[in-house]
Amino acid sequence: MEKNCPSCNSEFTGNYCSNCGEKQMLPHERTMRYYIGRVINSITFAESKMLNTFWTIIRKPGTVTNDFSKGRRIVYSSPIGLFFIGNLIYFLIPFLETFNTTLNVHTTMMPYSAFANKQVNKKIEQREVSLEEYEKSFNAATNSNAKLMLIIMVFLVCFGLAIICRKQDKFFGDYFILSLEINIYNLFVNTILLGLLLYPIVYLFAFLGVDLEPYLNDKIITIVILISLSIFLFAAIKKAIQVSNLSAALRCLMMLVWIGISLQTYRFLLFLITYLTV
Template sequence: MNHKQCLNCEQTVSGNYCQNCGQKNNTHAITLKHFLFHDIIHGVWHLEKGILLTIKETFTRPGQAALDYINGKRVKYYNVFYLILMLIGLNVLTVHYHHKIDPSSVNKNVGDGLKFMNFLSGNVKVILLGFVPLIALNAFLVFRRLKLNLAEHFIIGGINLLGILVLCLFINLLSLLDTFQGIEYVAGILKFICFFLILLFPIWTYFNATKKRYSILGFTWRILTFYMFTIIEISIILYFIMFIVTNQTTFKLNL
């Protein structure tokens, strides 16, 4: 039923949505049938559809999907950074269950190595999200023809991290299969493939984003420079974290 006045902010409405607050003008009385078949099923379907589409686009056209989002085509996509947080949680959960099923997989480090690994696991969200600005800054310096500002490069960096986390989740799920005799060999091969794809994923993302902007040679030296910057920076950051953690008894980031 359409109303001439918005039921939320009481402003005059002339279309399907309120021009003032954005609420739909087509509202219904809440009945059990409407609640079950529209509010719940319809809402969950749209949520899952957005998530599945975002993940699909992350692997089929990551760079172009990020550029679409930057250019304003955002309704069909689920928020990349919300999805990243969900995938971090799923990865942590699968690792936890893997350790429970196979106690031999639990970290055997002692001393400084144990402190370092405990710090990484205790601050995994901060550390992983911290890769986004790092990747964004390097891409901003290297891929100038995209003509994006640093904040816009955060979106492409987020797509990069999202794809990597999905692949990490596959690796963790495959690790759960290692406990079953007879399929650990196949699981090992699939994990190696996923790990290889993780290494290559930024290449695919930026190749897709910079399509027709660079020659093959121009893209090649730029992506190699991007990888070189990223590897050096990550090495320095990990060394710094190792130094801090091993020289202080308590050091934890809060998110």
């Protein structure tokens, strides 16, 4: 039986319009039961793909990038979507401040501290406020900005990968996916998971009167994160770029240096944006 397509008005038989592809809406597709089923199916399907993407990144670094470059994408969700979910979780947990940098750190411990000091002094004079007052408002703003600006690290790491891990058969999109893998791992494991594990331990021992500073200070935590990231980087580069162990190790070392430079660049941009908005 021929029908008229509601979208293009062409005549067609069957369930799909041969001209524009519009599907004929059947009576059961307009019921509440149908829509509830679609919602449940969409959620479970998306969740299944997202979990598969997450576990593949964690357990088999570089595999998602390698598969994407070969066109095998159907079993994965979008890595950029997974990154933003991690970013949202990080944003919603107030005590996680791994990427935050206070005004004191900006003005005393960074390569650009002289510039930062000069700008801060100018603003204090213009507003006629004390350093303590300005620092309080700056630190409140920079905490949120640090979490919102994490996507910058994805692009900074991507540029490093495009230079250090350059191969003729790779495109910029491949390095972008690999950068997402690295940042997803760093965000979920080295930031969220590590923070959620350490935070209650520190407060529990503090409540019991035990000082964990000699064992869980910033230097020790930084070393733990560095080791964790190094292992992941080596495995990810070896799999995604398809190079030897020696080549992967050398590129891994260069990428660690690049990530350090990228982190300083990110902090400088964080200072500028917070300074201009506070």
